[in-house]
Amino acid sequence: MAEQQTVTFIITRQDSPESAPYDETFHVPYRKNMNVISGLMEIRQNPVNANGDKTAPVYWDMNCLEEVCGACSMVINGTARQSCAALVDKLEQPIRLEPMSTFPVVRDLIVDRERMFDALKQVKAWIPIDGTHDLGPGPRMPEKKRQWAYELSKCMTCGVCLEACPNVNDKSNFIGPAALSQARLFNAHPTGEMNASERLNGLMDEGGIDGCGNSQNCVQVCPKGIPLTTSIAAMNRATNIQAFKNFFGSDHAH
Amino acid sequence: MAEHREFFYRRLHSLLGVIPIGLFLVQHLVVNHFAVYGEESFNKAAGFMHGLPFRLLLETVVIYLPILFHAILGVYIVFVARNNMKRYNYFRNWMFYVQRFTGIVTLVFIAWHVWETRIQLGMGNVDLDYSLMENILTNPFMFWFYIIGVISTTFHFANGLWSFLVTWGFTQSPKSQKIATYATLLIFLAISYLGVRTLIQFAYGV
Ligand code: HEM
Ligand code: SF4
Ligand code: FES
Numbered sequence: 001m002a003e004q005q006t007v008t009f010i011i012t013r014q015d016s017p018e019s020a021p022y023d024e025t026f027h028v029p030y031r032k033n034m035n036v037i038s039g040l041m042e043i044r045q046n047p048v049n050a051n052g053d054k055t056a057p058v059y060w061d062m063n064c065l066e067e068v069c070g071a072c073s074m075v076i077n078g079t080a081r082q083s084c085a086a087l088v089d090k091l092e093q094p095i096r097l098e099p100m101s102t103f104p105v106v107r108d109l110i111v112d113r114e115r116m117f118d119a120l121k122q123v124k125a126w127i128p129i130d131g132t133h134d135l136g137p138g139p140r141m142p143e144k145k146r147q148w149a150y151e152l153s154k155c156m157t158c159g160v161c162l163e164a165c166p167n168v169n170d171k172s173n174f175i176g177p178a179a180l181s182q183a184r185l186f187n188a189h190p191t192g193e194m195n196a197s198e199r200l201n202g203l204m205d206e207g208g209i210d211g212c213g214n215s216q217n218c219v220q221v222c223p224k225g226i227p228l229t230t231s232i233a234a235m236n237r238a239t240n241i242q243a244f245k246n247f248f249g250s251d252h253a254h
Numbered sequence: 255m256a257e258h259r260e261f262f263y264r265r266l267h268s269l270l271g272v273i274p275i276g277l278f279l280v281q282h283l284v285v286n287h288f289a290v291y292g293e294e295s296f297n298k299a300a301g302f303m304h305g306l307p308f309r310l311l312l313e314t315v316v317i318y319l320p321i322l323f324h325a326i327l328g329v330y331i332v333f334v335a336r337n338n339m340k341r342y343n344y345f346r347n348w349m350f351y352v353q354r355f356t357g358i359v360t361l362v363f364i365a366w367h368v369w370e371t372r373i374q375l376g377m378g379n380v381d382l383d384y385s386l387m388e389n390i391l392t393n394p395f396m397f398w399f400y401i402i403g404v405i406s407t408t409f410h411f412a413n414g415l416w417s418f419l420v421t422w423g424f425t426q427s428p429k430s431q432k433i434a435t436y437a438t439l440l441i442f443l444a445i446s447y448l449g450v451r452t453l454i455q456f457a458y459g460v
Contacts, residue, residue, distance in 0.1 A: 078341050164342050166350060172334040205257075210264035213335065214417045215350035217342045230426055237423020240265070243258065 005030035008050070008094035009039055011058055014105045021105070025050035025094070026058075036076060036083040036095065037062055040109075059108040067223060070158030074109045075100055080163035082223055083109075100163045116157050119175035123202040125182035127192040138191035145188065152185040152231065154224040161218035161228060167211050174211025177218035181231035187238070200235075200242040209235055267327045268421045270320040271414050278317055279411055283448040286387075289455045293384040304382055321364065328357050349413055356410040363403030384456075391457040404449040412442035 006027040014021040027050055028042040040060050047057040060083065063069040067085040075098040076086050088095065103111035120126075129135055141149070155178055162168045162176035183199040186192035203209040209232065218228040288299035306312060332354040339347050370390060374380045391397050416438040419425040425434045454460065 164338070166335045166338050166347070169334070169336040171336070201258075204261040206260050208261060210261045213331070213350055213353075214346065214420055215342075215344075216346035217338075217344060220342065220344050227428075229420075229431070230428065233420045233423055233426035233431075236421055237426070239261070240423060243261070243265070246258075 007034070007039055007088055009043070010094050010096045011108070012096075012098040013058065013108045014099070015056075015107065017104060017106060024055065024058075030088070032089075034088045036074075036086040036088065036091075036097065037065065037072060039088060039095070040083070040097075059106075059110050061110045068156055070156030073100060073111075073158045073160055073163075074098065075163070080160040080221065082158065082160075085223070100159055102163045102168055103159060111159070113157065113159050116159060116162065116176070116178060119179035119207075120157075120182060122175060122205055122208070123179050123183040124195065124199045125179060125186055127186060127189060128195060129191065141190050149185055149188055151224075152181055152188075152226060155182060155185075155226055156224065158223065160221050160223060164217040164221040166215050166217070167213050172211060173207035175207045177212070177228045177232065180209055180212070180235050181226055181228050184231045184235050184238075196238075197242055197245075200239050201246075203235055203239050204243065209239055212236075263327060265421070267324055267331075268418055270324045271411070272418050274316045275320050275324060276411050276415065279407065280445060283408075283445055283452070286452045287448050289384065289387070289452050296384050300382055325357075325361050325364075329361070332357055349416075353410060353413050353417070356406040356413075359402065359406040360410050363399075363406060366399075367403065387456045388459075391453060397453065397457045400453050401450060404453065405446055408442055408446045408449060412438045412445070415441065 007030050009026045009028065011024055011026065012021050013024050026043050026048075028039050028046075031038070037060070040058055044057040047055050049055050060072065060074065062072040062084060064071075065084045067082045070082070072083045073080060074083050075081075075096075076083060077091060077096050080100055083097070097109060099105045099109050099111050103113055103115070106112050129138075157178060159178075161178055165174070165176055167174045168176045180203065183203055187196040187199055212232050214229075216229050219226075219230075222228055285299045285303055286296070289296040335350075335354060337351045337354075339351055371380075371386065375382055375386075380386050391400060416425075416431075416434050419434050420431065425431045
């Protein structure tokens with residue numbers, strides 16, 4: 001029988017939110033078509049590092065395992081992406097895994113993406129339909145528009161676009177590209193449109209759309225192919241118009 | 255507007271970069287280019303600008319205050335970015351970086367240039383004429399300092415025009431943004447030619 005092939009992982013680990021990060025190397029048995037997560041599962045089964053020492057299993061986050069939930073995002077060989085969709089055969093070895101640097105580390109590869117949900121709150125990226133009585137069905141959406149909006153709705157809040165953005169970091173308060181595009185999605189919805197100005201005003205709040213400096217990394221890295229830079233330019237126009245309305249407008253009925 | 259202070263300042267920063275600073279830059283390069291047509295032409299053109307009524311007020315409102323605001327907020331904007339071209343090696347990411355880098359170079363250049371010309375003029379140490387620039391630029395070190403300063407400024411303006419079009423929502427689609435890239439490249443080449451040609455005239459008299 002041929003010698004057992006192995007895959008080498010170098011993982012940046014961190015035991016707790018406050019402790020210092022360190023690297024640990026693992027050799028795991030190779031299987032055909034394995035992805036990064038199956039490698040991490042091997043480590044969990046047999047948490048022994050390259051020196052042969054028993055260690056704590058590596059922690060990571062996952063859910064859907066089909067690149068739709070965004071939970072498993074990490075930096076793989078220098079690029080932020082989903083570990084469930086990262087095939088070992090297509091990666092250079094040793095494979096380096098790091099947590100995304102934009103977010104606070106919870107443990108090992110698990111980060112806290114709370115700031116992205118705060119950003120969605122800032123731009124009110126939802127459609128308020130709850131009330132004391134049944135509002136009935138909303139207006140219909142043209143099929144063509146629905147198909148277009150579907151592309152924007154694919155965002156899984158994975159954080160890859162924030163990780164790639166030079167203006168999202170600990171020195172700046174910029175909320176990042178994802179939420180800017182979500183504001184556009186909900187403003188395009190026939191019911192969501194009714195609260196369009198509230199979302200635009202959210203975009204104009206601190207850390208909002210003015211934080212964009214057009215590096216356009218986001219649109220290059222988004223795993224869902226969301227046209228983030230088109231959304232940002234469209235929201236730039238919309239917020240400018242809203243700003244003029246706020247200042248010069250005759251009343252607040254917008 | 256009070257509740258959207260940061261948004262307002264950033265939009266003002268963007269607007270001032272083009273109106274009036276960008277327009278002033280183009281005007282400045284065109285007027286200086288008269289030097290190529292001879293000493294007389296330059297002195298006449300510069301003299302006309304110098305003789306405009308309310309000159310100090312004009313200079314303050316059109317040049318000093320806008321540049322001061324744009325530069326101060328600009329340095330802050332440079333400071334809050336974490337450049338990452340190594341990991342994300344894309345064209346626009348490089349432009350993002352060069353926009354910030356040329357901003358700083360331009361700041362140093364403008365500070366020196368204004369000190370050497372306008373401030374000396376104001377203090378009565380020199381006269382505004384062809385020989386003022388000739389004396390500065392015949393020094394090879396200053397010639398190259400000016401070449402770098404001028405090209406840095408024209409690049410910063412041309413690439414800034416590209417992002418201005420995005421900031422104000424004119425170019426939204428990837429296609430229009432691409433065409434704007436080519437258009438602003440042409441503008442960069444054209445105004446760089448104006449500036450460099452003038453410097454060569456002052457330095458070498460050709
Ligand atoms: C002749 C002088 C200058 C001109 C004509 C000029 C012009 C411009 C223009 C048109 C923009 C684009 C605005 C936008 O993105 O919407 C811009 C952006 C910028 N400028 Fe200047 N600028 C000048 C001097 C400076 C100086 C001295 C600094 C100081 C470091 C500076 C820093 C910046 C920065 C950081 C940006 C990027 C802003 C962003 O991406 O949000 N500029 N400039
Ligand atoms: S826009 Fe794309 S990269 Fe950004 S969070 Fe959503 S899916 Fe991830
Ligand atoms: S586990 Fe859901 S995207 Fe990877």
